[in-house]
Amino acid sequence: MKIHYLGHSAFEIITNDKKILIDPFLVCIKGYKPENIDDIFVTHGHSDHLGSAIEISSKYNVPITAIFELANYCSKRGAVTNSIGLGAWKNYDWGKVVAVPAYHSSSTADGVYAGSPCGFVFDIEGKIIYHAGDTSLSSEMKTIGELYKPDIALLPIGGTYTMDIKHASIASKWLNSTFIIPMHYNTFDAISVNIEDFKTEIKKLGKTPVVIGIDEYFDYSF
Ligand code: NI
Ligand code: MN
Numbered sequence: 001m002k003i004h005y006l007g008h009s010a011f012e013i014i015t016n017d018k019k020i021l022i023d024p025f026l027v028c029i030k031g032y033k034p035e036n037i038d039d040i041f042v043t044h045g046h047s048d049h050l051g052s053a054i055e056i057s058s059k060y061n062v063p064i065t066a067i068f069e070l071a072n073y074c075s076k077r078g079a080v081t082n083s084i085g086l087g088a089w090k091n092y093d094w095g096k097v098v099a100v101p102a103y104h105s106s107s108t109a110d111g112v113y114a115g116s117p118c119g120f121v122f123d124i125e126g127k128i129i130y131h132a133g134d135t136s137l138s139s140e141m142k143t144i145g146e147l148y149k150p151d152i153a154l155l156p157i158g159g160t161y162t163m164d165i166k167h168a169s170i171a172s173k174w175l176n177s178t179f180i181i182p183m184h185y186n187t188f189d190a191i192s193v194n195i196e197d198f199k200t201e202i203k204k205l206g207k208t209p210v211v212i213g214i215d216e217y218f219d220y221s222f
Contacts, residue, residue: 001014010024021056026052047108066084100144155183
C-alpha cells in the first residue's frame with residue numbers, strides 16, 4: 001500500500017489495483033491527473049477539502065462518499081455519491097470505512113450547510129488508516145484509538161483552524177498510532193509551522209513522524 005501526498009489534506013491511498021482519493025484540493029500539486037480513481041472521500045464542505053471532488057466525480061463517474069448533507073450537495077451538482085453517517089462501517093470492494101466525528105464546521109463556499117464535519121477510518125488490506133479531516137484535539141481520539149487502533153494517523157498540524165503540533169502530538173498518543181503523517185500545514189501563512197518541531201514532538205513519543213513531500217509517496221508494505 002502506498003500513500004501519495006497531494007498537498008494540504010489531499011491524499012491518494014493506492015493498493016494493488018485500487019486507488020482512493022481523499023479531500024482533493026489540488027492547488028499544491030502540478031500536473032496531477034485524477035486517473036483510475038475508484039472512490040473519493042470528502043471530510044467536509046470547506047473548499048480546501050471539497051476541492052475538485054465534484055468535477056472529478058462527474059467527469060470520471062467516480063463516487064464521492066461524504067456525510068448526508070454534503071453528499072446531497074454534490075449529487076445536485078452532478079456528482080455520483082454515497083452518503084454516510086457517523087459511526088458505522090461501510091463496505092467497499094477494497095475494504096471498509098467508518099466516518100468519525102471531527103470538531104470543526106462544515107459549509108460550502110456558497111454558504112450551504114454541509115452537515116457534520118468528519119474524519120475517516122479506513123480498513124484496507126488489514127491496515128487501519130485514520131484521516132482526521134479538520135479537527136481540534138478531542139477526547140474522541142481516545143475512543144478512535146480504542147475502537148479502531150489506527151496504524152497510521154493523518155493529522156492536521158497547522159493550527160488556527162485545527163490542531164497545532166502540540167495538540168497533534170497528544171492526539172498521536174491517544175490514538176496509539178505508530179506512523180504519524182502531518183497535513184494541513186504550510187499551504188498558506190495562517191497555518192505555517194516549522195516541520196522540524198513536528199518531527200521532534202512525535203519522536204519524543206517513540207513514534208515515527210512520516211513527512212511526505214508534495215507528490216511523494218509513503219510505501220507502507222511492511
Ligand atoms: Ni475546514
Ligand atoms: Mn481546512
